[in-house]
Amino acid sequence: MxxxxxxxxxxxxxxxxxxxxxxxxxxxxxxxxxxxxxxxxxxxxxxxxxxxxxxxxxxxxxxxxxxxxxxxxxxxxxxxxxxxxxxxxxxxxxxxxxxxxxxxxSRQLANFGLRTDQLNLPELRRLAEGDRYTTTPAEACANFQKALGDIATAYNTTLADQQTAYKAADEWHHVAEKALAIGREDLARAALHRRVAANKRIETLTTQLSELVELELNLRHNRAFAERRLALE
Missing domain, CATH: 3.90.1720.10 (endopeptidase domain like (from Nostoc punctiforme))
Incomplete structure (x- = not known):
């Protein structure tokens, strides 16, 4: 560095x-x-x-x-x-x-599908940043609920992909061990190469999950605020 x-x-x-x-x-x-x-x-x-x-x-x-x-x-x-x-x-x-x-x-955002050119940015940014006064409390709660639903779908899909990648990495590790046991170093090297690729995929998916969690935390915080406002009406 x-x-x-x-x-x-x-x-x-x-x-x-x-x-x-x-x-x-x-x-x-x-x-x-x-x-x-x-x-x-x-x-x-x-x-x-x-x-x-x-x-x-x-x-x-x-x-x-x-x-x-x-x-x-x-x-x-x-x-x-x-x-x-x-x-x-x-x-x-x-x-x-x-x-x-x-x-x-930000590649982290783009990697899990949050592309700024495809989002309703004024709406989602307002929700995430905490500008909670531009709509009525009822409208804000509905917006938060929809956004959280979208995030939950993306999170579950990404989590499933991550678990699949973990399984693949483990399977290729066992393939490499078996190949070495029978003296097939060529097959072992190929299997380890696949394992490295799976581990890189895991790293990418883990980063995507982190961004989704951060966005969800921000939205949940602001939804709670909107719900308190709604209760006072």
């Missing part, structure tokens, strides 16, 4: 370890610029490497850079103090990608 690298660490969510990627920009001096949630309001801040990693392994995002390292860091510095975190449009990955490529995008 070096100055200007886009880096990420797997973070815990809702007590489940390693569920989602938290992205930042390596400044090359032991500090990282990222969307920090150390305070009540998420803010782009320059923190120590340890504060970013939480003592977890840190990985580099492998891709072709449009900007050189100095420019990447300058772009990150230009947004220090920003408090405009948005899960759908301006999360930590959006920020880091903007610094390195100029494109504000």
């Amino acid at each position: 070096a100055k200007g690298d886009q880096i990420y660490v797997m973070r815990d969510l809702a007590g489940v370890p390693g569920l989602y990627q938290h992205h930042g920009i390596d400044c090359g001096d032991g500090t990282v610029i990222h969307y920090s949630k150390a305070r009540d309001i998420a803010e782009i801040a320059r923190t120590s490497y340890d504060a970013f990693s939480w003592n977890n392994p840190v990985y580099t995002v492998r891709k072709s850079l449009i900007y050189d390292p100095d420019v990447v860091v300058e772009r990150a510095i230009s947004r220090l103090g920003e408090r405009q975190y948005d899960l759908l449009l301006n999360n930590c990955e959006h920020f880091a990608n903007w610094c390195t490529t100029g494109r504000s995008e």
Whole structure:
């Protein structure tokens, strides 16, 4: 890892370890610029490497850079103090990608189907961010319920895919063991290659599940608020 690298660490969510990627920009001096949630309001801040990693392994995002390292860091510095975190449009990955490529995008969202060009963004963003006053309490509750239903469907589908991938990884592991037992190293290598592919699939699906969980938590929080408003009417 070096100055200007886009880096990420797997973070815990809702007590489940390693569920989602938290992205930042390596400044090359032991500090990282990222969307920090150390305070009540998420803010782009320059923190120590340890504060970013939480003592977890840190990985580099492998891709072709449009900007050189100095420019990447300058772009990150230009947004220090920003408090405009948005899960759908301006999360930590959006920020880091903007610094390195100029494109504000989040592959984690796109990977499980939350493509911003296919969503009713004003509606879903309002629900997720907590702008709960633009509709009546009854309408808000109905909107939250529908959104949660959509998320539940996506979560169950993704979870089933993840479980299938786990099963495949385990099966290929046993195939490799049996192949080695009969002296077929060629078959063992092929089986292990399939196992690696299954493990990569597991990692991708786990990231997708984490994003769904975060979005669901935000929506449930705001639905509870709307229900309290409805009870007061």
